[in-house]
Amino acid sequence: SALVKALRDEVGLPIHFHTHDTSGIAAASVLAAVEAGVDAVDGALDALSGLTAQPNLGSIVAALQGHERDPGVNLANLQKLSRYWEGVRRQYAPFEADIRAGTSDVYLHEMPGGQYTNLREQARAVGIDHHWPEVAQAYAQVNLLFGDIVKVTPTSKVVGDMALFMVTNGLTPAEVLDPAREIAFPESVVQLMRGELGYPADGFPAALQAKVLGGEKPMLGRAGDHLPAVDLDATRAELSKTLERDATDTDLASALMYPKVFADYVAHEAKYGDVSVLPTPAFFYGLADGEEVVVDIDRGKTLVIRLLGRAESEDGQMKLFFELNGQPRLIKVPRAGVVNTSERAKAQDGNPDQIGAPMPGVIGSVGARDGQHVNRGDTLMTLEAMKMELAIKAERDGTVAAVHVKPGTQVNAKDLLIEFKA
Numbered sequence: 001s002a003l004v005k006a007l008r009d010e011v012g013l014p015i016h017f018h019t020h021d022t023s024g025i026a027a028a029s030v031l032a033a034v035e036a037g038v039d040a041v042d043g044a045l046d047a048l049s050g051l052t053a054q055p056n057l058g059s060i061v062a063a064l065q066g067h068e069r070d071p072g073v074n075l076a077n078l079q080k081l082s083r084y085w086e087g088v089r090r091q092y093a094p095f096e097a098d099i100r101a102g103t104s105d106v107y108l109h110e111m112p113g114g115q116y117t118n119l120r121e122q123a124r125a126v127g128i129d130h131h132w133p134e135v136a137q138a139y140a141q142v143n144l145l146f147g148d149i150v151k152v153t154p155t156s157k158v159v160g161d162m163a164l165f166m167v168t169n170g171l172t173p174a175e176v177l178d179p180a181r182e183i184a185f186p187e188s189v190v191q192l193m194r195g196e197l198g199y200p201a202d203g204f205p206a207a208l209q210a211k212v213l214g215g216e217k218p219m220l221g222r223a224g225d226h227l228p229a230v231d232l233d234a235t236r237a238e239l240s241k242t243l244e245r246d247a248t249d250t251d252l253a254s255a256l257m258y259p260k261v262f263a264d265y266v267a268h269e270a271k272y273g274d275v276s277v278l279p280t281p282a283f284f285y286g287l288a289d290g291e292e293v294v295v296d297i298d299r300g301k302t303l304v305i306r307l308l309g310r311a312e313s314e315d316g317q318m319k320l321f322f323e324l325n326g327q328p329r330l331i332k333v334p335r336a337g338v339v340n341t342s343e344r345a346k347a348q349d350g351n352p353d354q355i356g357a358p359m360p361g362v363i364g365s366v367g368a369r370d371g372q373h374v375n376r377g378d379t380l381m382t383l384e385a386m387k388m389e390l391a392i393k394a395e396r397d398g399t400v401a402a403v404h405v406k407p408g409t410q411v412n413a414k415d416l417l418i419e420f421k422a
Contacts, residue, residue: 001036014039020052020113024102027055027063034069045078047086051099052113058082091280097121109140112156119160122386123167126359127413131167138163141173146192147205154188155197161186161388168359168413177207184358185212187382187389195219214377230256242266273297344415345404353401353422355392356414361385363409368418372400380418381405392417 007015017033019026030041043049043057050056061073097117111119123129142162149155165186166176175181191197193204193212196219209218219226232252239247239255243266254262275283282293287307295303308321313332322329347356364382368374374394383390398420405417
């Protein structure tokens with residue numbers, strides 16, 4: 001209530017209060033904000049509320065019935081909506097976060113609710129989910145290293161990237177700040193310290209900013225002022241050529257803001273078609289033998305697909321027998337569960353002539369080549385892991401003896417990436 005009152009005294013704008021329920025008592029904050037005169041609040045329908053989501057909207061509405069600020073929302077209608085979304089949520093059960101209860105730790109690490117589940121999934125993907133308490137502690141430490149910044153998308157993700165990086169590599173805050181220790185910071189951290197996301201009112205801690213940028217000058221002024229102008233018509237024409245159709249406004253905006261994600265989406269659509277027309281269970285879980293689905297792929301064009309059965313072929317693939325609008329069809333697909341069991345060589349601990357992967361991920365780009373002379377600090381390749389990009393840099397001057405990976409290679413922590421000539 002103190003925050004809402006202070007804002008009302010200082011600004012003449014409507015105040016909207018938004019919070020997540022990670023602590024378990026966020027509804028109390030909402031009701032306090034209402035008492036203090038907030039203009040708008042939001043919550044989540046019963047079936048989607050609580051934990052890292054918003055507090056229960058139905059309960060807030062019920063608590064305010066008869067109050068002078070009763071919003072007049074029909075509780076019965078909210079329940080109807082909630083029952084619908086309860087059914088929808090069941091379809092996504094495999095993607096539920098493994099969070100059983102609220103936690104007061106949020107007052108220590110100050111992690112936004114929307115990021116809490118994402119960061120836990122990132123930790124699982126890089127193999128350190130069993131170190132979650134250390135990740136949460138590192139998140140608080142990184143926040144202080146960065147100068148106790150406001151943590152909201154996208155700055156909260158940067159704090160999370162650095163926390164995962166520290167835990168994966170066993171780094172302490174003192175080691176991060178040590179001028180003598182070479183660290184390949186996540187690209188998002190470099191962008192933050194460069195000023196691409198803006199600046200806190202009192203700036204970033206000078207020592208950390210200088211180490212992250214490595215002599216590079218930070219951006220001055222508003223980040224948007226440094227962006228090159230975009231010719232929208234020319235970009236749309238080029239995109240239409242790539243898509244082999246007229247690019248829509250959505251295509252254009254997506255390609256400009258998220259070029260790699262959009263390229264991946266286009267490649268997926270080119271390979272599989274518009275999978276959004278599939279029923280949700282069929283998309284996530286496939287069809288059972290004898291199951292039939294009806295798919296509208298275009299106006300007036302409907303496919304009736306029935307899976308008749310399956311058989312394993314000699315090459316380890318599965319033969320799937322279908323009926324498509326009553327006509328028999330046969331396709332082959334890789335058998336689920338088949339994985340590549342080959343092991344990559346590991347970088348030797350303490351060997352200055354070898355560079356290993358700092359965490360599991362996929363090699364994004366490779367700039368180094370066999371026989372190339374590189375200087376300390378040169379970017380050799382990039383590693384992508386759960387929306388985080390790391391620049392793998394040379395820790396000394398030298399000549400590359402061998403590059404053991406290529407773009408798209410899946411690697412585990414400590415897999416050998418590059419060898420230098422001794």
